[in-house]
């Protein structure tokens with residue numbers, strides 16, 4: 001029996017189905033599904049759509065594609081359908097039960113990379129020299145990614161700096177931690193330093209071998225409000241921060257992060273666009289100094305940075321906040 005669909009016919013049919021079901025990213029999603037099923041690049045797909053529109057597609061591949069389209073019509077996130085998400089140029093395995101890393105979180109990673117690079121270059125040495133906080137500039141920078149999910153933040157930082165950092169991923173959900181472990185296995189060779197994975201409650205754990213120099217976190221912070229249907233497929237414990245403004249989790253996490261950090265260490269957190277002032281206040285009440293907010297690519301306040309510093313030293317002496325511009 002001959003194959004049922006020609007390439008161009010199936011492509012147009014899928015576009016029509018998603019557009020007709022109000023999936024705004026219909027063209028992108030159809031092309032991503034085709035590329036995944038055919039194992040080709042986006043450019044290869046474009047060339048085939050231009051030059052080989054009459055190519056017949058096997059029934060098996062057509063069924064695979066239509067099954068993915070059917071799931072997308074039900075608003076399942078594309079990343080769950082394809083079981084992968086791109087983040088900082090790496091492909092992370094994800095599936096139901098683990099939060100999908102978002103592009104805006106790449107700004108948090110870039111802030112962290114800018115801070116670590118300056119620390120490694122010795123830019124912070126002058127600040128430490130004026131105190132009793134000594135730093136071995138050859139020792140790896142100890143980084144904790146709290147609420148690590150798939151490991152996107154911490155793994156990206158470890159990939160960027162190799163053995164100059166030692167990252168620990170802390171995650172409470174067993175399923176999410178399995179994905180973090182899998183991503184560590186997939187994205188590092190045996191000869192590379194991999195992040196350590198730790199199944200712990202980020203709000204209470206304190207059994208760590210070394211105090212962190214830098215803590216990073218994209219915690220649950222979503223305030224109670226109507227969310228796009230795609231979000232109903234993601235774990236609720238990854239999303240909602242609790243309380244009227246969604247700040248309950250962050251209000252508990254910030255003082256705990258402060259207690260974990262070694263003196264001179266820094267914390268960078270992601271938050272909702274309406275929480276900037278509230279999160280900066282929480283940082284200051286917890287004892288952080290040099291508290292600064294940062295915006296995402298859409299000019300929305302989304303990140304806060306602060307340093308754990310001697311209370312009797314002037315703020316002017318603290319290591320500089322990361323310099324970063326989009």
Ligand SMILES: C[S@@+](CC[C@H](N)C(=O)[O-])C[C@H]1O[C@@H](n2cnc3c(N)ncnc32)[C@H](O)[C@@H]1O
Nearest residue numbers: 099101147148149171172173201202218220238
């Ligand atoms: C918004 S997701 C972020 C995941 C990942 N950092 C990222 O940016 O893709 C929040 C994560 O926090 C985890 N989480 C929630 N409560 C936690 C807790 N008390 N301790 C550790 N992890 C927690 C969730 O399971 C989820 O993986």
